[in-house]
Amino acid sequence: MPSRDTATVVSLKDQGKRGPTMTKTLLITGASTGIGAATARAATAMGWNVGLMARSADRIEALASELGDAALPLAGDATDLAAQQAAVAQTVERFGALDAAFANAGRGLDTPGTENGDPDEWRQLVDLNVMGVLYTARAALPELRKSKGHLVLTGSAAGRRHIKGSIYSATKWFVHGYGGNMSEEMREWGGRCTVISPGMVDTPFFDTPKPDKIKPEDVADAVMFALESNPRAEVREIHIMPTG
Template sequence: MPRTLLITGASSGIGAATARAAAAEGWNVALLARSKDKLEELAGGIGASALALPCDITKRDELEPAVEQAVTHFGGLDAVFANAGTGVSSPGIETGNPDEWHAMIHLNVLAVLSTAHATLPHLRKTGGQFVVTGSKAGRDHLKGSVYGATKWFVQGFAGNLAEEMREWGGRCTVITPGMVDTPFFDEPKPDKIQPEDVANAVVFALAQPKTAAVREIHIMPND
C-alpha cells in the first residue's frame, strides 16, 4: 500500500519539487498551500496519487480539517514535510518592520508547531516521520536577522521533536539548505541549490530503514 506524505508550502519551489519527487517514488502526496490554482495544477500533473488541499496553515481552523481530509482520503499518514516559510523585506532589528516579523513568526514558528500538533497523532499510528525545512541561517549568526532567529527555533525544535518521537519509533529530520533558487528571492539564482536538490534530500531521509534516523541534512551550493 502506498505511503502518504503531507507537504505544506507545496504550491511552488521546494514543496512542489518534493511532491513530484515523492510521487515518483510511489508516495501519495497531500498538498497544502494557500494558492488553489497552483495546487490544483500541480496535483493534476502528478495524477491520482496527489490531493490538493488549499488552506492557510497559519489558521488552525483551516489546517486541522485539511489534515483530517488527507488522512480520510488516503487512509492514513506516514510522513509530513513542514516546508512553508517566509522572510522579510526589511532586514535588521533597529530598521526592521515589526508587522513583517509578526507574519513571519506566525508562519515560520507557530505554523510549524501547529502542523506538528495536528499530525503527530496520525504519525504515531504509523511510526511515521516529520521533516521540516530549516536553513543555514538557523546554524549561523547573521547580523540582525530575525528570519535567521526563526530558523534557529526550527533547528532546536526539530531536535527536541526527534527525541519525543523516538519514544514511539518515529523520526524527525531537519533539512538545512543554504541559498536555494526559489521564488523566495526576487532574482533567479541558477548557480545555487535547486529545489530538486532539496527534494532529493527529503526523499533520501524518508527512505532510510527504521534502524536509522537521519536527524539533519545540511546542503550548500557547490558554487
C-alpha cells in the same frame, strides 16, 4: 526500496485508500512552488501519495492535475491551526493514513533588521516560520503516532550560524532546536524527525533568479533520502550547500 506490486499500487491510488500493499502518504505545506512542489514530484515518482497544502488554490490544483490520483490539493493557510488539522483529516480520509508530514511553508522579510524593521512583518514571519511549523506538528502527530511516522522540517543554513541582526535567521534557529527536541520525543514511540537545512536555493523565495545555487530538486532528493531511510535509522539533519 522494497519491491512493490505495481498493480496493487495503481488500484490503491484509484480507490484513494490504503490496502495490503501500502502506499505511503506525505503531507506537504508550502506545496505550490519551489521545494514543496519539487518534493511532491519526487515523492509521487517514488510511489508515495501526497497531500498538497498551500494558500494558492490554482497552483496546487494544477500540480495535483500534473501528478494524478496520487495527489490531493488542499487549499489553506499554514498559519491557521484549524486549516492544518482539516488538511490532515482530508489526507487521511483520502489515502487511509499519514506516514509523513513536511512542514515546509516559510517566508522571509522585505525589511531586515531590528531598528529599521517592520514589527507587523515580524509577526507574519513568526506566525509562519514558527507557529506554522508547530501547527503542522500539532495537527499531524496523532496520525504519525499511529503509523510510527516521520516529521520533516525545512530549516536553513541561516539557522546554523549567527548573521548580524537577522530575525529570519532566528526563526530558523527555532526550527533546528525544535527538530532536535521532536526527535527525542518521537523516538519514544518509533517516530522520526528530520531537519532539512539548505543554503541558498533558486526558488521564488528570492526576487531574482539564483541559477548558480541549489535547485529545489536537490532539496527534494534530501527529503526523500530521509523518508526512505531504514526505519532503524533516524537522519536527524541534512545540510546542503551549493558547490559554487
